[in-house]
Amino acid sequence: MSEGGAMRDQWYPVGMTKQLTAQGRDTMLMGEPIRVALAGGAPSVTDGTGRALPVIDRFGHVWTSLGQPEKDLFTIPEVDQPGRRLVDVGVCRVRCSPLRAVENFLDIAHFPFVHTDILGSEPHTEVARYEVEIRDDVDEVWATKVKFFQPQAAKSAEGGITTDYMYRVCAPTCSVLYKTCPPKPGEWDVIALFVQPLTETLCDVWPYMALYDDDAEMTDLIHFQQMIFVQDRSVLENQLPALLPLDPGREIPTRADMTSIAYRRWLKRHGFTYGAQLVAA
Amino acid sequence: MGMMGAACSDPCASAPTPDTGDTVPTDWTPAALSDDIPVASAAPGQLGPHDLAIWRSASGRIAAWADRCPHRGMRLSHGFVRGERLSCIYHGWGYGEGGQCVRIPAHPELTPPEAIRVPVFSVAEASGVIWVAEEAPDGPPPEFPGVVAFRSLQVSAAPEALAAALGGTGTVIETVLGGAQVVALIQPLRGGAAGLHLLAPEGSDPAALDALSAEVEALRRRVEAAEEMTA
Amino acid sequence: MTREEFTIEGALGTPLFLPWVERHAARLGVGMRLRDSAPERLAVEFEGAPALLDAMEMGCLLGPIDAWVESIVRKRISAT
Numbered sequence: 001m002s003e004g005g006a007m008r009d010q011w012y013p014v015g016m017t018k019q020l021t022a023q024g025r026d027t028m029l030m031g032e033p034i035r036v037a038l039a040g041g042a043p044s045v046t047d048g049t050g051r052a053l054p055v056i057d058r059f060g061h062v063w064t065s066l067g068q069p070e071k072d073l074f075t076i077p078e079v080d081q082p083g084r085r086l087v088d089v090g091v092c093r094v095r096c097s098p099l100r101a102v103e104n105f106l107d108i109a110h111f112p113f114v115h116t117d118i119l120g121s122e123p124h125t126e127v128a129r130y131e132v133e134i135r136d137d138v139d140e141v142w143a144t145k146v147k148f149f150q151p152q153a154a155k156s157a158e159g160g161i162t163t164d165y166m167y168r169v170c171a172p173t174c175s176v177l178y179k180t181c182p183p184k185p186g187e188w189d190v191i192a193l194f195v196q197p198l199t200e201t202l203c204d205v206w207p208y209m210a211l212y213d214d215d216a217e218m219t220d221l222i223h224f225q226q227m228i229f230v231q232d233r234s235v236l237e238n239q240l241p242a243l244l245p246l247d248p249g250r251e252i253p254t255r256a257d258m259t260s261i262a263y264r265r266w267l268k269r270h271g272f273t274y275g276a277q278l279v280a281a
Numbered sequence: 282m283g284m285m286g287a288a289c290s291d292p293c294a295s296a297p298t299p300d301t302g303d304t305v306p307t308d309w310t311p312a313a314l315s316d317d318i319p320v321a322s323a324a325p326g327q328l329g330p331h332d333l334a335i336w337r338s339a340s341g342r343i344a345a346w347a348d349r350c351p352h353r354g355m356r357l358s359h360g361f362v363r364g365e366r367l368s369c370i371y372h373g374w375g376y377g378e379g380g381q382c383v384r385i386p387a388h389p390e391l392t393p394p395e396a397i398r399v400p401v402f403s404v405a406e407a408s409g410v411i412w413v414a415e416e417a418p419d420g421p422p423p424e425f426p427g428v429v430a431f432r433s434l435q436v437s438a439a440p441e442a443l444a445a446a447l448g449g450t451g452t453v454i455e456t457v458l459g460g461a462q463v464v465a466l467i468q469p470l471r472g473g474a475a476g477l478h479l480l481a482p483e484g485s486d487p488a489a490l491d492a493l494s495a496e497v498e499a500l501r502r503r504v505e506a507a508e509e510m511t512a
Numbered sequence: 513m514t515r516e517e518f519t520i521e522g523a524l525g526t527p528l529f530l531p532w533v534e535r536h537a538a539r540l541g542v543g544m545r546l547r548d549s550a551p552e553r554l555a556v557e558f559e560g561a562p563a564l565l566d567a568m569e570m571g572c573l574l575g576p577i578d579a580w581v582e583s584i585v586r587k588r589i590s591a592t
Contacts, residue, residue: 253352255388
């Protein structure tokens with residue numbers, strides 16, 4: 001079996017659609033060189049031998065696969081709701097396992113320490129009980145009823161509020177979070193993390209947002225999110241081991257890590273092990 | 282300067298032999314200079330195959346721990362010091378005396394059990410140098426009267442090559458460098474590298490220290506160039 | 513201190529699973545007593561602070577790579 005196992009047949013983001021050129025851009029997917037280009041007005045992706053790979057153009061990004069995906073790429077229905085601003089944040093390269101990048105995105109307990117006074121602050125560190133399930137019908141991990149106190153929940157938030165979250169893992173390296181939308185009570189802001197696995201220990205992270213925010217400048221929205229990811233990067237590049245352990249025998253997960261555990265169980269069940277470590281070390 | 286008195290007549294006896302950095306020395310190994318780990322700070326270090334978090338509490342207590350938070354593997358050397366505790370920067374798990382976990386912020390009501398602790402290494406300070414060991418050695422680390430810790434450098438060359446360039450062997454070398462009588466402590470690092478912890482004469486004037494710095498940097502370039510040639 | 517019985521179900525046929533659970537309990541300082549053991553079902557009594565029993569559940573849900581834990585049902589025995 002080729003490198004990547006079951007993950008080879010999944011979809012991955014490999015670039016922003018609006019940045020495509022006819023000349024193309026060389027990048028990597030799961031250790032293999034690929035080229036992403038604009039051919040006849042449509043995105044095209046080729047591997048190192050020139051073979052055309054399957055392509056989907058969705059959420060402002062180009063998606064491809066080295067294998068044969070059985071399913072269509074997931075959807076985010078909220079993106080089509082009128083009045084939302086769709087934001088391609090850009091790319092953030094992180095020297096970590098693509099799976100670790102997703103796991104960190106699912107984590108709230110780090111907010112007071114890594115995103116101090118922005119997404120969290122002491123002494124509001126307690127993680128209240130929330131719910132996690134694997135939804136068999138869509139084969140996704142969902143965490144719901146997540147609540148956390150945030151001093152500045154979003155660019156549009158003034159002062160601290162208790163923010164509600166929902167998290168969704170819809171592909172091995174993709175997650176979508178829904179959070180309280182301060183200017184539009186009852187609606188959710190949508191922030192997605194699309195991770196391109198360059199190798200097992202190197203990834204390009206492409207955040208994407210669909211927000212109800214009429215006031216903020218686009219560049220401010222982008223800078224806010226980029227700042228958050230740069231803060232995360234300092235953690236992600238300094239975790240041991242570099243690969244995500246699927247055996248927590250050398251870790252101490254607690255109830256606050258419930259989403260992380262569900263994500264790892266889901267990876268284990270599907271044999272999604274590119275970027276994972278099977279034995280505790 | 283006359284600082285090489287009887288008090289340090291046999292420093293080599295309590296210093297480890299150089300190695301590839303894969304085995305753990307059984308005696309004290311120099312890991313950092315005291316001034317490089319100020320009060321309420323942490324920094325990464327090495328001892329053989331082990332990564333260390335070397336940190337100093339608010340009251341000045343030095344400690345050397347495994348550089349890995351038991352929770353989810355974040356390096357503790359990136360952590361923050363408050364009072365007598367080192368906390369992980371990721372989720373704020375706090376560790377006190379003996380590496381004992383004392384606080385898990387996500388679960389503030391929980392008194393962490395004694396079982397949750399970070400592995401701790403032996404540590405001692407002498408002559409402005411922080412020495413570490415896996416098991417507590419029989420005696421204290423060597424003292425070097427008349428000299429004070431000056432600076433540390435990392436050299437991309439084998440410890441033996443560095444020692445030879447300093448005109449000696451082993452890991453404690455007394456020599457003259459840039460016109461000054463110095464003590465050079467060599468720390469084996471992983472990947473065929475070496476740490477050089479330099480002790481300079483007490484009361485040296487700034488010009489003398491500048492000269493010493495220039496000399497040791499030139500020496501590092503020579504050793505690294507020679508190492509590259511042979512590689 | 514709380515005492516609970518965990519009924520762990522799944523593909524637990526590996527000889528590594530029970531020692532893994534014992535080791536994890538020791539790492540958490542949680543008391544453990546084996547009640548019943550079968551290839552697809554393990555009944556274990558744990559004793560410790562409630563948050564540590566939660567942590568025990570988190571660890572066991574993943575376990576060693578060659579085991580698959582389908583579900584864990586917890587039943588409180590006593591609390592002091």
